[in-house]
Amino acid sequence: MQTLIVYAHPEPRSFNRALLDRSVQVLTGQGHEVVVSDLYAMGFNPVASAADFSERRFPDALQYDREQKHAHEHQAFAPDIQAEIDKLRACDLLILQFPLWWFSVPAILKGWIDRVFVNGVVYGKGRRFDTGGLRGKRALVCTSTACYPEMVAPDGLLAALDINLWHLQHGTLGYAGCDVLRPFAAWSIHYTTPEARAGYLDAYEQRLRQIEQEEPMPMHRLEEFGADWRLRPGIEPRTAGHRRPAAEGAR
């Protein structure tokens, strides 16, 4: 199994970095190949712009997604983007590892997605969800957060973690065709004991040792939606995002 870990943390002495180190150790120990894109160490440029293309289909005004498609067809991506696309296409397991900042990825990782999840490879021409360009690959979000788990219960202060991560797990990784695994979260990390931190590292190791056998989270297949893009009659919502409001007054 080939693993790509896209890692976005500014501090090499962080607990998040310890999670990364453990994952590399465990996966390589099992004989897997592991590639790490350490975005901060690479000085990765997260800002999508016209400079990302060495030739343009529409030179008058930048239509970023259309130029991605053209660049893919004409080998016209900036080298830093092409290198990441190549890593992405080669992997069987994609891990996005980051501290949860404002219920999403740090900007440097958002820019990796903006620039590397390109039209023509990852999506486009009907490629999405179970026909997505990354179908057959597994994807895992691994994050550390100041939150307590109770805060991201369905009726918690922040609503369910899956709802907070919906744009990333469903709208990005799922849309791209990945089999998305349950996220791994290390909670309230500023305030944990050394023992709790060691426990998180061990729990992450256990997850990774069995990651090839894990059942992905439920996701609807394209064929479950009608021509109006809505779930066909009789199809029950199977995801947190698609659940329907409870009947009035029910609890």
Add this chain to the structure above:
Amino acid sequence: MQTLIVYAHPEPRSFNRALLDRSVQVLTGQGHEVVVSDLYAMGFNPVASAADFSERRFPDALQYDREQKHAHEHQAFAPDIQAEIDKLRACDLLILQFPLWWFSVPAILKGWIDRVFVNGVVYGKGRRFDTGGLRGKRALVCTSTACYPEMVAPDGLLAALDINLWHLQHGTLGYAGCDVLRPFAAWSIHYTTPEARAGYLDAYEQRLRQIEQEEPMPMHRLEEFGADWRLRPGIEPRTAGHRRPAAEGAR
């Protein structure tokens, strides 16, 4: 009314830019003060790092949110951050305007949030939601997207727009204390007619003309949650994110 528009689009000839221009024209025409942070034009740096602080409380290892609090107390923010904090604190209405990229903001705008929504001003010490640092300010997401509106119906291909934007509208703007207004979206913008585009501009103008009277989206108050961070017994979920699963088999 003082308005801060944080604008993140790489192309000055885009439709998104036309929305910006119309909003500035309408709001200034009504006598409001308008400040625009045009992140691409400013070359805004979206990458949070140790360089954001001129002095450190914990110099050994970067704990970004803790250093934000310290920097606020010691006037130790990098000048580009402090300038944006000052604009943010001064505004009555905050508009985030951007093309919807992977169901979130472009990286350059995520970095503005990461670096400018700082601990000690926007949140921290119990400040959140109705006690958040930005309470009393209105906030509006204005976006253009390749999506069709049917795709973001509650049972649509991508699930409801509010679910996709949950991390931003609830987890960021709402958490910070803003009164969050319904988002404004211009749909499937690559494929619209000039008449449809003119219609979006006019619809946006109408929204802005009455923006001070608009009812914000429902959001739970802190007191509705118990000490366990979950909705107290008897409190009905009032938001898309907090809705409970429908009874088995119900539709």
